[in-house]
Amino acid sequence: MKRLLQGLVLTALLTGCQQPVEEEPLANPPAEEREEAAEDNSTNERDYAEDEGEQEAEEQEESSAPTASYQINQANWTVEPVTDEEEQVVLLTIDDAPDQHSLEMAETLKELEKQAIFFVNGHFLADESGKEKLKTIYEMGFEIGNHTMNHANLSERSDEEQRREIVELNELIEEVTGERPRFFRAPFGVNTETSAAVVEEEEMIAMNWTYGYDWEADYQDAEALAEIMVDTPYLTNGANLLMHDRQWTLEALPAIINGLEKEGFEFVDPAVIQ
Ligand SMILES: [Zn+2]
Secondary structure (H helix, E strand, O other): OHHHHHHHHHHHHHOOOOOOOOOOOOOOOOOOOOOOOOOOOOOOOOOOOOOHHHHHHHHHHHHHOOOOOEEEOOOOOOEEEOOOOOOOEEEEEEEEEOOOOHHHHHHHHHHOOOOOEEEEOHHHHOOHHHHHHHHHHHHOOOEEEEOOOOOOOHHHOOHHHHHHHHHHHHHHHHHHHOOOOOEEOOHHHOOOHHHHHHHHHOOOEEOOOOEOOOOOHHHOOHHHHHHHHHHOOOOOOOEEEEEEOOHHHHHHHHHHHHHHHHOOOEEOOHHHEO
């Protein structure tokens, strides 16, 4: 499997990084639903009648807590509830931003009142216009993730180069937005021991994805893409959806979101992923 993936990655590299063949779908079957015993975090009935002050304090604490929280399953990259939040959710992610279409994609998502993570590359921030786009997308309320400075295949870089690919982009993003990214996605989904260590030092959460299609020749068309993104057998609770800064993906976004909503899925706000 590892050899197969490396072969696919090489093919992708040979055909050029900017082409939408850059990331290959995982061949894993949809993750089996885990039959984990639901953790019973329900508050025990406790009688605070004797101490109303304590009860009031607790109620205040509850009302200021986040309304939901999720985590990334590091085995299959799905988004799963930490306690009893909604399970039938998906996470929207947009890679290789901010190139030509990210800003319009952000505007489309905003109109549809949906959140997403934009995974950015340093080479799109080389000039002022790239930085402006990033700042605008951030100020619209979207989560900004780290996708390395140069879209490097980290397994082909030295430890020091890998570190720079990740840390220098965090610094650059922080310079533009004032906030260091919380999420990391390795180009081609190739994580290494070094990248894992740097991600941990930087207190980021790493994620690959569950499925995506917009780099495949058959789906470089809005209608075909919108259909497969909803009809795919890989659509499971918590699916982590990979999309890119591409014209056809921008055009397909409303139909993808509409289709997923019709199937009963909600959309996780990355802000509540811990
Ligand atoms: Zn990428």
